[in-house]
Structure formats: structure tokens, C-alpha cells
Amino acid sequence: MTKPIRRRSSYEEDAFRCIRDNIPNGNIMSETPPCAGYPEDTLRSLAHRLPCREVQLKSLLSLMGQPDQYSYPSIFIYGHRATGKSHVVLSIMKDLELPHASVNCVECVSSGLLFHQVLSAFSGADAAALLPRCPSLSDFVRLYKQASSGSPAAQTRYIILDRAERMRDMDFGLLPALLRLQELVNDNVTVILLSEIVWEKFRPNTGCFEPLLFNFPDYSKAELVQILSQDHHPSYTPELYASYVNILLGVFFSVCRDLRELRHLAALNFSKFCEPLEKGEAKESDIHKLWKNIEPHLQRAMQTVYLREVSSMQWEQQQMDEKEATTLRGLSAHAHIELPYYSKFLLIAAYLASFNPARTDRRFFLKVHRSILISLLCVMSHVITNKQSLSLLQSHGKIRKTNFLKKHEKTSNHLLGPKPFPLDRLLAIFYSVVDSRVAPTASIFSQISSLVTLQLLSQVGHDDQLDSPKYKCAVSLDFILAISRTVGFDVVKYLYDFL
Amino acid sequence: MSKRRSAALTEAQAVSLAQKLLRERLCHQKLPDRPVALDSQYKHLLELLRRTALHGESNSVLIVGPRGSGKTMLLGCVLRELMSLKDVQKNVLLVELNGLLQTDDKIALKEITRQLHLENVVGDKVFGSFAENLSFLLEALKKGDRSSSRPVLFVLDEFDLFAHHKNQTLLYNLLDVSQSAQTPVAVVGLTCRLDVLELLEKRVKSRFSHRQIHLFSSLSFGQYVDAVRSQLSLPPDFPDPTFSSEWNHSVTKLCEEKSIEEVLKRHFNGSKDFRSLHSLLFLAVSRASVSHATLREADLLEASRLISADSKANVLHGLSILELCLIIAMKHLNDTYDGEPFNFQMVHNEFKKFIQRKSHSIHKFEKPVVMKAFEHLLQLELVRPVDSGVCKVQREYQLMRLMLEHGQVMEALQRYPQCPTDVKQWALSAFA
Numbered sequence: 063m064t065k066p067i068r069r070r071s072s073y074e075e076d077a078f079r080c081i082r083d084n085i086p087n088g089n090i091m092s093e094t095p096p097c098a099g100y101p102e103d104t105l106r107s108l109a110h111r112l113p114c115r116e117v118q119l120k121s122l123l124s125l126m127g128q129p130d131q132y133s134y135p136s137i138f139i140y141g142h143r144a145t146g147k148s149h150v151v152l153s154i155m156k157d158l159e160l161p162h163a164s165v166n167c168v169e170c171v172s173s174g175l176l177f178h179q180v181l182s183a184f185s186g187a188d189a190a191a192l193l194p195r196c197p198s199l200s201d202f203v204r205l206y207k208q209a210s211s212g213s214p215a216a217q218t219r220y221i222i223l224d225r226a227e228r229m230r231d232m233d234f235g236l237l238p239a240l241l242r243l244q245e246l247v248n249d250n251v252t253v254i255l256l257s258e259i260v261w262e263k264f265r266p267n268t269g270c271f272e273p274l275l276f277n278f279p280d281y282s283k284a285e286l287v288q289i290l291s292q293d294h295h296p297s298y299t300p301e302l303y304a305s306y307v308n309i310l311l312g313v314f315f316s317v318c319r320d321l322r323e324l325r326h327l328a329a330l331n332f333s334k335f336c337e338p339l340e341k342g343e344a345k346e347s348d349i350h351k352l353w354k355n356i357e358p359h360l361q362r363a364m365q366t367v368y369l370r371e372v373s374s375m376q377w378e379q380q381q382m383d384e385k386e387a388t389t390l391r392g393l394s395a396h397a398h399i400e401l402p403y404y405s406k407f408l409l410i411a412a413y414l415a416s417f418n419p420a421r422t423d424r425r426f427f428l429k430v431h432r433s434i435l436i437s438l439l440c441v442m443s444h445v446i447t448n449k450q451s452l453s454l455l456q457s458h459g460k461i462r463k464t465n466f467l468k469k470h471e472k473t474s475n476h477l478l479g480p481k482p483f484p485l486d487r488l489l490a491i492f493y494s495v496v497d498s499r500v501a502p503t504a505s506i507f508s509q510i511s512s513l514v515t516l517q518l519l520s521q522v523g524h525d526d527q528l529d530s531p532k533y534k535c536a537v538s539l540d541f542i543l544a545i546s547r548t549v550g551f552d553v554v555k556y557l558y559d560f561l
Numbered sequence: 562m563s564k565r566r567s568a569a570l571t572e573a574q575a576v577s578l579a580q581k582l583l584r585e586r587l588c589h590q591k592l593p594d595r596p597v598a599l600d601s602q603y604k605h606l607l608e609l610l611r612r613t614a615l616h617g618e619s620n621s622v623l624i625v626g627p628r629g630s631g632k633t634m635l636l637g638c639v640l641r642e643l644m645s646l647k648d649v650q651k652n653v654l655l656v657e658l659n660g661l662l663q664t665d666d667k668i669a670l671k672e673i674t675r676q677l678h679l680e681n682v683v684g685d686k687v688f689g690s691f692a693e694n695l696s697f698l699l700e701a702l703k704k705g706d707r708s709s710s711r712p713v714l715f716v717l718d719e720f721d722l723f724a725h726h727k728n729q730t731l732l733y734n735l736l737d738v739s740q741s742a743q744t745p746v747a748v749v750g751l752t753c754r755l756d757v758l759e760l761l762e763k764r765v766k767s768r769f770s771h772r773q774i775h776l777f778s779s780l781s782f783g784q785y786v787d788a789v790r791s792q793l794s795l796p797p798d799f800p801d802p803t804f805s806s807e808w809n810h811s812v813t814k815l816c817e818e819k820s821i822e823e824v825l826k827r828h829f830n831g832s833k834d835f836r837s838l839h840s841l842l843f844l845a846v847s848r849a850s851v852s853h854a855t856l857r858e859a860d861l862l863e864a865s866r867l868i869s870a871d872s873k874a875n876v877l878h879g880l881s882i883l884e885l886c887l888i889i890a891m892k893h894l895n896d897t898y899d900g901e902p903f904n905f906q907m908v909h910n911e912f913k914k915f916i917q918r919k920s921h922s923i924h925k926f927e928k929p930v931v932m933k934a935f936e937h938l939l940q941l942e943l944v945r946p947v948d949s950g951v952c953k954v955q956r957e958y959q960l961m962r963l964m965l966e967h968g969q970v971m972e973a974l975q976r977y978p979q980c981p982t983d984v985k986q987w988a989l990s991a992f993a
Binding site: 364478 | 588660875906924929930940942953978979
């Protein structure tokens with residue numbers, strides 16, 4: 063496959079030179095191509111296509127050795143998302159035309175799919191068709207041996223397993239067996255595992271063949287600028303794009319260091335950045351003016367596009383229409399759900415039951431009792447000095463309350479999360495908050511269970527379904543405030559945390 | 562290859578040839594001529610298997626040792642010597658099973674029939690059900706007697722995994738045959754579990770001969786260094802004698818180096834097994850190239866640095882500032898609440914306190930942005946939910962634990978590029 067040759071601008075040449083010069087030399091053989099046995103010009107073009115990954119490229123190549131030599135049975139490559147793990151490995155494989163099978167473990171829901179992909183990559187679809195319907199590892203190794211005895215590997219074969227953390231959830235013996243596949247099939251084969259997670263989390267409890275660990279470090283800020291400014295817009299100068307990338311990183315670098323995400327954000331917001339230039343309000347040299355224009359826009363982007371509240375298409379559309387960026391309602395603004403009247407009260411009652419301690423129920427919900435007491439006091443107040451007694455009652459309550467608050471200051475329920483409560487308590491609170499008399503009909507109970515299926519409530523413990531089930535409330539405070547507003551009920555007054 | 566041509570090897574060819582040789586030795590686990598420091602075990606096993614092969618005695622033995630201690634290598638060497646005897650080679654049948662591959666008895670039985678080339682095998686397909694297969698196999702084994710039938714060697718790699726099969730049918734039948742006077746069989750099990758006999762059922766255990774060969778490394782450091790030297794040296798029949806003598810000389814000199822001795826000492830103290838040594842040497846050897854043909858000190862030092870790197874520190878190095886701040890908040894929570902699990906709300910609360918009171922360099926982030934950072938940490942498994950699997954609780958109330966040590970966090974903070982000073986101070990202050 064030939065790539066169309068593009069003339070590189072002088073800026074890019076500079077960038078490449080500076081990449082080359084930035085290599086921390088010492089252990090790395092600097093300019094000479096490190097590995098004999100591979101065509102030199104391919105190696106060079108490979109190095110140019112993988113900016114800021116030269117060190118890793120060279121060490122990987124030296125680990126792999128020449129194509130006919132044995133390589134280590136398994137290599138485990140870890141590093142953060144978008145640090146070029148699979149990109150580097152796959153471009154090595156493709157450019158040097160090494161025999162390889164690249165498998166994404168997310169796709170392999172069963173080990174059979176994995177075996178099928180590996181066999182068909184190495185020895186064609188015929189060998190893969192020999193696999194039985196539910197192949198075991200034993201079948202795979204037998205067929206592999208059979209295929210490789212016909213055509214033994216002249217070169218090292220590579221099996222590349224992307225997202226290898228999924229391997230842990232597959233059959234128990236699969237990972238240890240793949241790690242020592244070279245020994246099991248007695249062929250020149252190397253398994254390369256790629257993952258974001260460190261190797262310590264992979265090791266099975268009886269141990270296994272330890273792979274070589276290899277780290278892909280994160281890109282530094284300078285490297286990110288270098289890589290991002292490679293895809294500059296043709297109608298503007300590269301310097302302008304580089305300064306734009308610098309501004310973008312100034313906003314986003316403390317939150318996100320994922321190259322893919324940053325590149326996406328850069329592509330989305332560039333047109334906004336160039337707006338003053340197109341209108342003629344600023345020149346390319348007025349970086350400060352451009353910065354002032356784009357900075358609030360980028361801040362808004364962090365709250366919307368970065369969180370996928372607003373889709374990229376909507377964001378672009380909005381820029382085109384030149385609307386104010388916050389006019390769009392994001393995904394989370396659609397959280398409000400229309401519920402039946404009693405369901406709303408059931409949910410409110412569930413929220414109160416979850417976030418109030420049970421011992422405060424008497425205080426909040428025995429309102430009949432309380433109102434009688436207060437009316438009694440009022441009657442008495444007509445007779446004697448009313449104010450004194452009322453204030454006495456209130457101050458008494460206050461003292462108790464402050465004591466409580468001091469004691470349990472740390473353990474606010476809105477920090478700890480919802481507590482489980484039994485069905486009886488839910489119904490008791492429900493009857494005391496709902497105004498009219500409600501009969502405990504089947505419809506009330508079915509509403510409770512449908513709230514569970516809507517995942518607004520969640521049932522705790524499955525052991526006794528019918529007999530006194532326990533629930534937790536699974537909605538946020540904002541949601542419950544919105545609900546209670548529609549029925550004219552003041553939840554905050556009844557919440558212990560906000561007293 | 563004639564003498565004259567071999568002398569004309571260019572340096573590049575010589576390097577690549579040496580690499581090829583050493584790579585095969587180090588990663589393909591090529592059998593050495595004679596196992597190192599395992600003489601008594603070697604003799605014992607060889608004698609045992611020879612008696613089965615020549616005299617028709619049935620035996621069972623377990624080879625027990627930690628991973629990388631040379632169980633397979635020992636067995637391989639013994640079998641190689643055994644098979645070199647002429648009357649053994651024609652006479653003995655070898656069946657190799659692996660607990661990783663033959664995950665249940667049915668598959669194992671198929672494999673046995675295949676490896677024994679029994680009559681009901683046509684082409685490459687095995688006919689008959691499990692019960693038929695087993696009875697056929699047992700009949701075939703029982704019909705034989707000590708004098709006339711060919712002895713069978715069963716090698717069971719990862720023996721402990723066979724003990725997890727249902728009813729241990731395969732083990733029971735194999736050991737039963739070895740106990741009764743039928744076809745001579747030798748059952749050799751390889752395992753890394755010391756308590757492997759406790760895994761066996763009583764009836765299986767009683768049929769096992771309780772003969773165990775333990776492989777525990779008893780190397781002294783001097784022997785260890787000798788092993789390194791012999792592993793790295795080129796053999797005398799290397800085609801380019803000048804190159805090989807130069808190489809071997811450099812290896813000898815390397816082993817006497819003070820810094821190298823320190824590196825080896827550190828690895829020796831870490832583990833005595835040969836496989837971890839091999840990975841170290843492999844990394845060093847792979848760095849040799851045309852530009853410097855011999856092995857240098859720097860190669861080995863670099864390899865050791867790569868091997869002993871803390872991978873979690875590498876992961877922490879790549880986090881964003883926000884994620885690092887969250888980790889510090891979690892560390893503070895761990896300190897104040899004595900390692901109790903926490904949820905996102907608490908972490909966010911702690912982080913907010915920092916932002917409001919102390920921070921000058923970090924902006925206020927919206928809660929969803931912080932949540933996204935938190936979920937990234939969850940994805941990297943730096944924090945782990947306490948009760949995994951149950952995702953019924955809202956995301957922000959799920960209880961978590963931090964999977965990092967106090968020291969790891971502090972060290973990551975020291976190494977972090979351009980870490981703001983106030984974040985550092987926050988991490989150091991005992992009270993959040």
C-alpha cells in the first residue's frame with residue numbers, strides 16, 4: 063500500500079527536527095536504525111509517522127528482534143488512554159508486514175471468537191473452519207500445531223490483544239495459557255497485551271508466566287502541542303494553529319490529558335477562534351484579542367461538549383447560528399419525569415424515609431399530635447402569658463436540635479447516601495404527607511413496584527420479595543425538589559439535614 | 562559451513578547470530594545440557610522413569626516447586642536422556658496433558674486417545690461418548706500386563722488444576738491403573754502448589770504413591786552469578802570464534818563489575834527463580850546491536866531499571882491535576898476516617914473545601930466535570946467499589962476504597978511534572 067506523498071511545509075520539518083533532537087539519548091541508539099533485518103526507509107517513515115513515540119518504537123523493535131529470531135513469549139504494554147499503544151504496535155506490524163492477528167477483547171464475548179480470529183489470521187479461513195462449535199483451548203492449540211506443522215513460522219507471529227483487561231472476565235485458564243502460548247504450541251509466537259490497567263491487577267492467584275512489562279508514558283504538554291498542531295487548517299498559518307492549541311490546553315490540560323478528546327475539542331472550536339479574523343476585527347498577531355474571544359467559549363465547552371451534555375453536532379450548529387452557547391438545554395436538563403399524583407407522593411415519602419433517621423419521624427410526621435399541642439397552647443395563651451410558654455416550647459426544641467447537629471455534624475445523610483427503609487415506614491410517611499385519605503389499594507402497591515422498575519427506587523436484598531421488602535430511594539435532591547414543587551409540598555422543611 | 566567462510570562473518574551477522582542464539586536460550590526455554598544444581602532430583606526421577614520404561618513397574622510422582630524453578634526443564638532433560646536409550650525409544654508411549662488446556666475430563670480423555678493413536682480414531686475425529694471412551698481406554702489399559710504391553714508415561718502439567726475436575730475421575734482412574742498390576746504406567750504431575758495433596762479426594766490420595774520431588778532453589782549468590790555468566794556466554798561451537806571470545810570476555814568482565822553485582826544482588830534478593838532472571842537478561846541482550854557489539858554495563862542497568870519500575874507510579878504520573886487532587890482528597894479521607902470506605906460526595910466535599918480555602922492555582926470545577934475525573938480513576942482501578950457488581954446505588958453514593966498506599970501518593974506528587982505548590986502543601990498538611 064502506498065501513501066500519497068505530501069510535501070511537508072517548512073514548519074513541519076522544524077517540528078520533526080525538534081522531535082528528533084528531543085529524544086533523551088543514552089540507552090537508545092540514536093540516529094542509526096536500531097534493528098537489522100528491517101528495511102531502513104520503512105523504519106524511517108514509521109518514525110516520522112509516530113511523533114513523540116520514537117523511544118517506544120525503538121525499544122519495542124529491539125524487544126521484537128529480527129523477524130526470524132524468537133521474541134519473548136508475552137509482552138504486556140500499559141499506559142493511559144490515547145498514548146498510542148495500539149497505534150504504535152499496529153503500525154509496526156502493518157508497515158513491516160509482520161504476520162499478526164489483532165484482536166479486540168471487547169468484541170470477543172466468548173473465547174471461541176478469539177480462537178477463530180487468530181487462526182484465520184495466521185493460516186487462513188480453512189484452518190479456522192476446522193474449529194468445533196464450542197472450541198476449547200485444547201482444540202485451539204491442537205489446530206494451531208497442526209496448521210503450523212504444515213507451514214512453520216519463518217517469522218515471529220504476533221497476537222495482539224487490545225483492551226486486555228477484558229481477558230480477566232473470560233474463561234479462567236485463558237489468560238495464563240495465552241501468556242505461555244509459545245511453549246504450548248512450540249512455535250515462534252508472541253502475545254502482546256495492551257491495557258490501561260497495571261499488570262498487578264491481572265495476575266491470577268496461583269501465578270502464571272510473567273510477561274515483560276512495557277510502559278507507554280503520557281504525553282507532556284509540549285508533546286501534546288506538537289502532536290495537535292500537526293493537523294492545522296490549510297487556510298491559516300501553522301503558527302496560528304499552534305497558539306490556538308496552546309490556549310486550548312491552557313483551559314483543558316488540568317482536566318483532561320487524553321489526546322483524542324483534546325483533538326476533538328480542538329477541531330470543534332477552531333471555527334469560533336477564527337471568527338474575529340474572518341470578520342476583520344483582529345489580525346493573526348493579536349493573540350490576546352483572540353484569546354479573550356475564545357476563552358469563555360472554551361469554558362462553556364468544558365461544561366457542555368466535554369461532558370457530552372450537548373452533542374458535537376448541536377455544538378457546531380449553535381456556533382453556526384451564532385446563538386448564545388448556554389441557550390441549548392443539555393441532556394441533564396431533560397431529567398424531569400411526569401409521574402402520577404400518588405407516585406409523586408410515594409417518591410417524596412421514600413426520599414424522606416431514606417434521608418431522615420427513623421428516630422426523627424415522630425417529630426416531623428406526627429403533625430396531628432403536634433398541632434393539637436400547639437392549639438392547646440394557643441388556647442392556654444389566651445388565658446395566661448402566651449408568649450412565654452410558646453418561646454419556652456420553641457427554645458426547648460432548639461436546644462435539642464443543636465445538640466444533635468453537633469454530635470452528627472460529620473455524618474450528614476446527604477453525604478453518606480440513602481439508607482434502606484422498610485415498606486411500613488414508607489407507607490406511614492406517605493399517609494402523613496399526602497393530604498387526602500388514600501386507601502391502600504393494589505394500585506398503590508403496584509405504583510411502588512413500578513417505581514422500582516423505573517429505577518427511581520431500588521429494592522435492597524432479594525431474599526424476601528413479598529414479606530416486608532426494603533427499599534432505597536435512588537433520586538437526587540434536585541429531582542425531588544422539582545417533583546415536590548409540582549404538588550406544592552415543601553420537602554426541605556421535612557429534611558433533617560436542612561433543619 | 563567451512564572454516565574460511567565462517568571467519569568472514571561480518572560483525573552485523575555475528576551480532577544477529579549471537580542474538581538469535583541467546584534469544585532462543587532465554588525466551589524459548591531451550592533445554593540446557595544438564596540441569597544446574599538439581600543432580601539428586603534428576604537422578605531420582607530418571608531412575609524412577611527408567612524402571613517404568615524398562616522393567617514395567619508402575620509409578621506415580623509429583624514434582625513440586627515454585628514457578629520458574631525448572632520443573633518442566635528437569636522433566637524435559639530426564640525424558641531426553643531416557644529417550645536416548647534405544648530400547649526405551651521404541652517401547653515407551655508418552656502422553657502429555659496440561660491442566661490449562663484440558664479443562665475437563667472429557668477433553669483430557671479425547672486428548673489421551675489421540676496421543677495414544679487408539680483404534681477408534683479415524684483421521685482426526687474421535688467417536689463415541691465420554692463413557693464409551695473411558696471404558697474403551699480402561700479396557701485397553703487393563704488388558705495389558707507387566708511383561709508384554711508397552712509402558713505409558715503420563716505427564717500432567719498444572720496437576721492442581723486436574724484436581725478441580727468433577728469427582729477427579731481421570732486422576733482416580735490413572736492412579737488406579739498405576740496401583741494394580743495392569744499396563745505399566747508412570748504418572749508424573751507437575752505443580753506449584755505445596756498443598757496439592759490436600760486437594761485430592763481420599764480414594765485418589767490413597768492410590769497415589771506419595772512420592773514427591775521438591776525443587777527449591779538452594780542457590781548461593783556466587784552460583785547465581787555463575788548462572789548469569791553461563792546464560793550469557795556464547796557456546797564454543799559459535800561460527801565466529803573471535804567474536805565469541807570477545808563477547809564472552811566482555812560478559813566475564815561485566816559480571817565482576819561492582820554496579821552489576823549490586824543489580825544482580827537486588828534481583829537475587831527479590832527472587833531466586835531463573836525466569837525472572839531470564840527476563841532481565843533478555844532485556845539486556847535485546848539492547849545489543851551493531852553500534853555496540855558487546856554487552857555493556859549500561860544495558861544491564863537500564864534493563865534492571867525497566868524491570869523494577871513501579872507501574873502504579875507510572876500510571877499516577879499520567880493523571881491530570883484534577884484527578885491528582887481527587888486522590889489527595891481520598892488520602893485525607895483515609896487518614897481521618899481510618900481507612901473507612903468513602904463515596905464521591907465525600908471526596909467532592911473535601912475537594913471543595915480545598916478549593917474554597919486554600920487553592921489559588923486551581924479553578925472551581927463543576928460537579929459533573931469532577932465526576933468524570935472520578936470515573937476515570939475508577940476505570941484505571943485506582944479506586945475500587947466495596948461491593949462490586951451491585952450498581953443499584955446512585956453513582957455518587959457508591960462506597961469506594963483507594964487502592965494506593967500513602968507513600969505511593971506522596972512519591973507520585975514529588976515526581977509529578979509542574980505540580981502546583983498549593984496542591985503539594987495540601988497533600989502534606991495533616992488536616993485537610
